[in-house]
Amino acid sequence: MKYTFPLAAVIALVLIAWIGSSIPGMQYFFGVAIPYLAIVTFVGGFCYRVIQWAKSPVPFKIPTTCGQEKSLDWIKYDKLEAPANNAQVVARMFLEICLFRSLWRNTKAEAHDGPKLTYESSKWLWLFGILFHYSFLVIVLRHMRLFLDPVPGLIQVIEYGDSILQIGAPTMYLTNVTILVGLILLFTRRLSNRQVRYISLANDYFPLFLIFGIVVTGILMRFFLRTDIDIVSIKRLAVGLVTLQPAISADIGSIFYIHLFLVSTLLVYFPFSKLMHMGGVFLSPTRAMANDTRTKRHINPWNPDIKPHSYAGYEDDFREYMVENGIPVEKELPPKADD
Amino acid sequence: MAVVNIDKLSKSVVKGPSLMTGSNPRKPWMEVPAVFKPGNFAYPAKVDIVKYLDSQSGLSFPNAREWSPLDEDWKLPENWKEIILNGLKERLEKFRSLKIFMDCCVRCGACADKCHFFLGTGDPKNMPVLRAELLRSIYRNDFTLAGKLFGKMAGGRELTIDVIKEWFMYAYQCTECRRCSVFCPYGIDTAEVTIILRELLHLVGIGINWILEPVSNSNRTGNHMGLQPHTYKDNTEFLVDDIESLTGVKVNPTFNRKGAEILFITPSADVFAEPGLYTAMGYLILFDAIGLDYTWSTYASEGGNFGLFTSNEAMKKLNAKMYAEAKRLGVKYILGGECGHMWRVLHQYMNTMNGPADFLEVPKSPITGTVFDNAASTRMIHITEFTADLIKNNKLNIDKSRNDYVRATWHDSCNPARAMGLLEEPRYVLDHVVNNWVEMPENCIREKTYCCGSGTGLNTDEIMELRMRAGLPRANSVKYVHDRHDVNHLACVCAIDRATLTSLMDYWVPEVKVCGLSELVANSLVLEGENRQDLSEEGLRTMV
Numbered sequence: 047m048k049y050t051f052p053l054a055a056v057i058a059l060v061l062i063a064w065i066g067s068s069i070p071g072m073q074y075f076f077g078v079a080i081p082y083l084a085i086v087t088f089v090g091g092f093c094y095r096v097i098q099w100a101k102s103p104v105p106f107k108i109p110t111t112c113g114q115e116k117s118l119d120w121i122k123y124d125k126l127e128a129p130a131n132n133a134q135v136v137a138r139m140f141l142e143i144c145l146f147r148s149l150w151r152n153t154k155a156e157a158h159d160g161p162k163l164t165y166e167s168s169k170w171l172w173l174f175g176i177l178f179h180y181s182f183l184v185i186v187l188r189h190m191r192l193f194l195d196p197v198p199g200l201i202q203v204i205e206y207g208d209s210i211l212q213i214g215a216p217t218m219y220l221t222n223v224t225i226l227v228g229l230i231l232l233f234t235r236r237l238s239n240r241q242v243r244y245i246s247l248a249n250d251y252f253p254l255f256l257i258f259g260i261v262v263t264g265i266l267m268r269f270f271l272r273t274d275i276d277i278v279s280i281k282r283l284a285v286g287l288v289t290l291q292p293a294i295s296a297d298i299g300s301i302f303y304i305h306l307f308l309v310s311t312l313l314v315y316f317p318f319s320k321l322m323h324m325g326g327v328f329l330s331p332t333r334a335m336a337n338d339t340r341t342k343r344h345i346n347p348w349n350p351d352i353k354p355h356s357y358a359g360y361e362d363d364f365r366e367y368m369v370e371n372g373i374p375v376e377k378e379l380p381p382k383a384d385d
Numbered sequence: 386m387a388v389v390n391i392d393k394l395s396k397s398v399v400k401g402p403s404l405m406t407g408s409n410p411r412k413p414w415m416e417v418p419a420v421f422k423p424g425n426f427a428y429p430a431k432v433d434i435v436k437y438l439d440s441q442s443g444l445s446f447p448n449a450r451e452w453s454p455l456d457e458d459w460k461l462p463e464n465w466k467e468i469i470l471n472g473l474k475e476r477l478e479k480f481r482s483l484k485i486f487m488d489c490c491v492r493c494g495a496c497a498d499k500c501h502f503f504l505g506t507g508d509p510k511n512m513p514v515l516r517a518e519l520l521r522s523i524y525r526n527d528f529t530l531a532g533k534l535f536g537k538m539a540g541g542r543e544l545t546i547d548v549i550k551e552w553f554m555y556a557y558q559c560t561e562c563r564r565c566s567v568f569c570p571y572g573i574d575t576a577e578v579t580i581i582l583r584e585l586l587h588l589v590g591i592g593i594n595w596i597l598e599p600v601s602n603s604n605r606t607g608n609h610m611g612l613q614p615h616t617y618k619d620n621t622e623f624l625v626d627d628i629e630s631l632t633g634v635k636v637n638p639t640f641n642r643k644g645a646e647i648l649f650i651t652p653s654a655d656v657f658a659e660p661g662l663y664t665a666m667g668y669l670i671l672f673d674a675i676g677l678d679y680t681w682s683t684y685a686s687e688g689g690n691f692g693l694f695t696s697n698e699a700m701k702k703l704n705a706k707m708y709a710e711a712k713r714l715g716v717k718y719i720l721g722g723e724c725g726h727m728w729r730v731l732h733q734y735m736n737t738m739n740g741p742a743d744f745l746e747v748p749k750s751p752i753t754g755t756v757f758d759n760a761a762s763t764r765m766i767h768i769t770e771f772t773a774d775l776i777k778n779n780k781l782n783i784d785k786s787r788n789d790y791v792r793a794t795w796h797d798s799c800n801p802a803r804a805m806g807l808l809e810e811p812r813y814v815l816d817h818v819v820n821n822w823v824e825m826p827e828n829c830i831r832e833k834t835y836c837c838g839s840g841t842g843l844n845t846d847e848i849m850e851l852r853m854r855a856g857l858p859r860a861n862s863v864k865y866v867h868d869r870h871d872v873n874h875l876a877c878v879c880a881i882d883r884a885t886l887t888s889l890m891d892y893w894v895p896e897v898k899v900c901g902l903s904e905l906v907a908n909s910l911v912l913e914g915e916n917r918q919d920l921s922e923e924g925l926r927t928m929v
Contacts, residue, residue, distance in 0.1 A: 051538060095488070098484070099481055099484050099485060099488075100481075101478075102477065102478055102479065102480060102481040102483075102484050103479070103481060104480075104481045104482065105479060105480060105697075105737070106697075106733060106734055106737055107733060107737065108482065108574070108577070108733055108804070110563055110566045110567060110572055110574060110803055110804070110832075111802070111803055111804060111805060111806035111832065112567050112803070112832040113806060113808070113831075113832065114806050114808045114809045115759070115805055115806025115807060115808075116759055116806075117757075117759045117770055117806075117807075117810065118755070118757075118759075118770060118773060118774055118777070118810070120777060121773075121809045121810065121813070122809075123806070124806070127806075127832070128806035142570070142572075146570055148495070148567070148568060148569060148570045148572070149493075149495060149568075149570050151567065151568055151833075152495050152568060153498075153499075153568075153828055154498065155498040155499075155504055157398055157399045157405055157406060157504070158399065159399055160395065160399070161395045161398050161399045161857065161861065162861065163504060163857070163858055163861045163862075165826075165828040165829070171493060171494075171495060175493075175570075239494060240404060240407075240409055241404060241494050241497040241498065241509075241512060242492070242493070242494035242497070244404060244409070244410060244414065244509055244515075245414075245492045245494060245497070245509075245512065245514050245515055245518065246492055247492065247539075247540040248538050248539070248540070249531070249538075249539055249540050250491070250492050318529070318530050318531045319531060320488070320489070320490065320491045320492075322488055322489065323488075323489040323490075323491050323571055326485045326488055326489035326571060327489065327570070327571050329481065329485055330482075330485055330486075330489070330571050330572040330573070331481060331482045331485070331572075332482070332563075332566050332572035332573075332574045333571070333572035337805075337806055339732055339733050339736055339737070339763070340731075340732055340736065340759055340760045340761070340762060340763040340765070341758065341759060341760070341761045341762050341763075342762055343736045343737065343740045343741050343762050344736065344737045345737065346737050346738070348479060349737070349738065350443065350698060350701065351443070352442070352443030352444075352698055352701045352702045352705065353442065353443065353702075353705060354702055354703070354705035354706040354709050355441065355604045355605060355702070355706070356709075357684050357709060357710065357713055360605075360606075360607060360684050361684075363605070364606075364613055364614050364615075367613060367614055367615040368614050368615065368641075368683070370615065371614070371615040371618055371619070372618075373614050373615070373618060373640050373641050373683060374640075374641050374642065374643065
């Protein structure tokens with residue numbers, strides 16, 4: 047059920063878009079209404095989630111230190127792994143977000159006879175993750191070409207870089223291959239690593255299948271079903287969407303609507319799923335805070351008013367013993383009645 | 386509880402059918418209930434202790450009752466479900482960490498084999514990700530749109546009594562060591578999840594005695610061990626006598642002395658039992674050797690804080706004594722002894738909870754003049770920072786050869802390593818007081834260090850097998866350096882370690898003893914006017 051339901055859901059989405067978009071008059075619904083709805087949900091939902099997070103305070107400053115703290119002057123401290131100020135935190139976060147630094151540390155543990163535990167470096171997850179995420183990023187940026195007129199130089203540079211191998215006509219993009227490879231490897235890992243397979247939920251497979259669907263329809267459209275596709279009409283639609291003057295022409299094939307519908311689904315799904323790790327990583331209190339709690343007081347807005355069991359109460363409990371044993375007291379013992 | 390035979394356990398951790406050893410669980414984890422049997426759970430807290438704590442201002446420990454994990458009926462209050470869900474809602478509103486950690490996990494599995502409990506038990510629910518999913522599944526079901534719409538398809542499940550039982554089992558098979566958070570790409574910290582789970586369980590009167598009794602002791606007598614002032618002083622004075630017979634030097638500690646420059650606070654375990662006693666002797670010798678103007682306190686006689694393992698309120702209440710006592714005695718600043726979780730509280734929580742300590746001064750070593758700017762606000766420094774500074778400034782007369790019976794390795798305790806970053810200071814000190822010491826393998830030290838397996842109040846004997854399993858990764862890396870380098874001492878700066886690693890070594894690597902860093906420092910000191918016995922075999926542990 048963990049695999050079949052998400053797979054069936056993605057197939058259903060494809061069928062809905064395929065059949066729906068071929069019904070006369072429905073092109074507007076799939077080409078304009080759904081994308082607008084998706085964008086609004088994505089932006090609104092994403093902001094809502096971030097605001098919801100931000101509404102909860104950070105009562106305690108709890109960075110995970112992965113290196114030497116700043117202490118005595120002559121001890122070299124680890125600015126990246128135990129950042130002492132916000133600039134260093136930014137550097138730590140940059141490496142975390144852009145290079146997946148924590149995953150780079152990954153090891154694989156095994157138990158052997160003896161017992162003997164072994165740990166070896168295991169960077170596969172890091173590699174698959176980098177492959178997937180950067181391919182996705184480049185693809186998203188590349189698609190900006192469709193929405194912007196004139197196309198900014200940076201986008202052209204990215205597109206040029208992505209097609210640098212000059213294979214085939216139309217030219218194959220590197221990211222066509224790398225994102226597919228990334229997705230397949232991540233999926234394979236999810237199935238073949240016993241621990242990961244056991245923890246995986248339907249909501250881990252769904253986005254994989256969905257993005258796979260998006261990539262495949264995109265590739266089909268570019269390389270195999272081109273006759274159906276009038277790129278000028280698509281650009282007109284895309285620019286129209288951005289400028290709030292959407293125009294639909296009849297000469298766009300179903301494969302485009304399927305692609306667009308899957309993308310829309312991803313946008314709607316995004317804010318309500320684990321994909322929000324994209325936003326959450328910026329706010330993680332164990333990474334995004336400086337290890338400076340002894341130099342600067344961090345304020346907890348709901349710090350409860352709790353007093354310790356008082357010294358007076360303590361002395362009252364034990365005064366006699368304290369006096370007998372020469373421990374100083376605040377209040378001497380009362381004179382004994384028979385004195 | 387008798388501990389299982391070592392050969393049997395050695396086979397079991399490698400060959401026993403578990404997710405760690407290559408066997409696949411048949412059922413999805415949501416369908417596997419927690420099964421309690423003698424030996425796999427810590428005893429519930431005694432009724433009078435829970436009632437006492439509930440009676441203290443600022444604390445809430447409701448629903449005290451007799452109950453047993455072995456019983457079908459845990460006698461939960463009638464509206465337990467409402468209590469738990471409201472408690473979770475309140476905590477989601479109070480802790481951003483909780484919200485982020487509930488929402489961001491992608492189940493990549495990077496944390497899975499990083500947990501010592503998972504490595505030692507192979508129980509899938511000891512993978513940090515699943516430990517968090519135990520709570521996350523309830524969070525999804527009741528607090529997220531996706532969960533409300535799609536329920537189980539979105540990874541949600543209904544809160545039932547079986548879930549509560551499962552929480553109790555796995556919130557007490559986590560030592561909040563934070564090793565998983567080092568490897569998580571989003572820094573998700575299972576310690577936060579465990580802390581919240583334990584807080585929620587306390588709301589319905591579920592807690593363990595090995596934690597709540599020390600909390601209650603610490604509240605009333607000033608320390609976890611429940612040592613009353615005269616006993617605390619007596620115990621310390623026994624050590625003074627021992628020091629005199631070993632070294633010929635009579636040290637003169639003072640207690641609750643107003644006007645002292647420095648208040649010294651260390652875990653009470655240090656004046657309670659071996660091998661912590663030798664560390665306490667170490668402090669006494671060191672402070673006397675440098676002529677430090679300091680005092681012990683019987684009121685603030687606990688460095689550790691089992692409140693951290695209970696609830697943030699309990700942690701604050703116990704911790705508040707330190708500043709209160711520093712203020713009452715009029716000291717300039719506080720010096721803290723060797724303890725792991727104590728330093729998580731002092732480094733990351735104390736200033737926020739009980740500061741500002743503006744009645745104290747920025748710590749300055751009276752011997753070297755060094756100002757500890759890194760504690761400019763908290764005004765409390767770690768003994769190892771203090772000692773490292775003394776050595777750097779050549780203020781100690783050290784004869785390293787006095788520690789030649791020691792071939793040491795260094796155990797980074799979880800909290801000083803991952804919640805503070807105290808890594809180089811102890812190594813620097815070790816370099817200067819011991820001739821022979823080696824590091825354990827690189828994936829087992831510094832920020833990747835392994836827990837002793839019995840932290841967060843799990844150092845109780847009724848779960849000994851669990852402790853020996855959870856401690857296996859640590860023991861295994863000690864064994865590695867013992868086999869190759871003949872290491873015979875495992876040095877550390879943690880009171881819980883000193884107690885629990887001793888049991889762990891006795892079981893897995895019996896040739897290795899556990900010692901505190903200050904014990905080694907003091908044993909290497911050449912004291913003025915000393916008349917030292919032959920201590921070449923066992924240092925301060927020599928029987929004379």
